[in-house]
Amino acid sequence: MEKKKLAIVGCGKLANIIAGAYNDGLLSNYQFTAAYSRSKESAQNFADKISSSQQNSCKVCSEPEEMLNTQPDIIIEAANPQAFKEIALPALEKGISVVTLSIGAFADEEFLEKTKAICLRTGAKIYIASGAIGGFDVLKTANLMGSSKASIHTTKGPNSLKKTSVYQEDMQEKERKVFDGNAKEAIALFPTKVNVAVAASLASVGPEKMDVSITSVPDYVGDEHRIEIENEQVKAVIDVYSKTSEIAAWSVVHSLRNIVSPIVFH
Structure with a gap:
């Protein structure tokens, strides 16, 4: 089976975990062609880690087009x-x-619709990783x-x-509740903090109908998310706690x- 070619945007802590999984043989159907990051040093470090585990080198890129x-x-x-x-539409x-992992970008409805239209035309896909939560299927x-x-409540x-x-x-x-609104309002206020809320909303009722609340607790380590969905036949509650962002x-x-x-688990 011919290996699929991968590139990565963002070469920080999360990328290094992916590199480790690759080097451990968990992504044996792939090979990396390129790494791009705002920090060329970070991209170089990622490429160096990857290149030790594959025949072809991973190119360090200074621009998305490269x-x-x-x-x-x-x-x-x-x-x-x-x-x-920046990279989704041209890709x-x-x-x-x-x-x-940055599903919060899809709170921008115009961007979401453009993405859908291009995917339908070219056959490319957007795969939304579950990130720090789960239960998209239910x-x-x-x-x-x-x-x-x-609804989703985050601590x-x-x-x-x-x-x-x-x-x-x-x-x-x-302890203080610092936000109470919907997912669209939440991502506008916390652009990098509530991707999980937007992801859960897109998997269910939509950003404007997903109730979101955030509570700050002194000395709390990590994030805890409780997602609930209910209709006449089903009630589901999904609780996820993560000490770090590694998940x-x-x-x-x-x-x-x-x-x-x-065999695919959805």
Whole structure:
């Protein structure tokens, strides 16, 4: 079986976990052609790790176009919503599929519709990695059954909210609900903090109908998400706690393995 060619955008901590999985033989149906990052040093470090495990070298790219010119079959986006927006449309136009962690970009409905249209025309696909949550299958299934209500509540430590507009110093001492609204409003306020809310909403009732609340708890380590969906026949509750963001990288590894597997878990 001919190996599929991979490129990666964003070469930080999550990318290094993916590199480790690749070097351990968990992505044996793939080979890396290119690495692109805002930090050329980070891209070089990633390429050096990968190149020790494959015959062909992984090219370090300074521009997105240079990465696209290596003609990968799939691009892994492990950076941020802005980077995803930057590379998604030109990649899809070339028939290159994308595995993304930055699903928050799809709260922009115009971008979402453009993406869908290009995919239908070129046959490329967007694969949404589950990231720090799961249960997309039951969310989509329940929503198909009829009118549903859905919500996600997230618990975070105050330090993870320090660079946002809701942060106040007394959050270090007092528990506080810092957001109550819908997924579209949440991603506008926290562009890199609530990708999970947008992902859950797109798998179910949509960003404007997904209720979102965020609570800050002093000294809390990690993130906890509780997703609920309910209709006349089904009620599902999905609880996920993650101490670090590592689960997001491993969800990319799972997605890539699913793409080439003869048996696919959805």
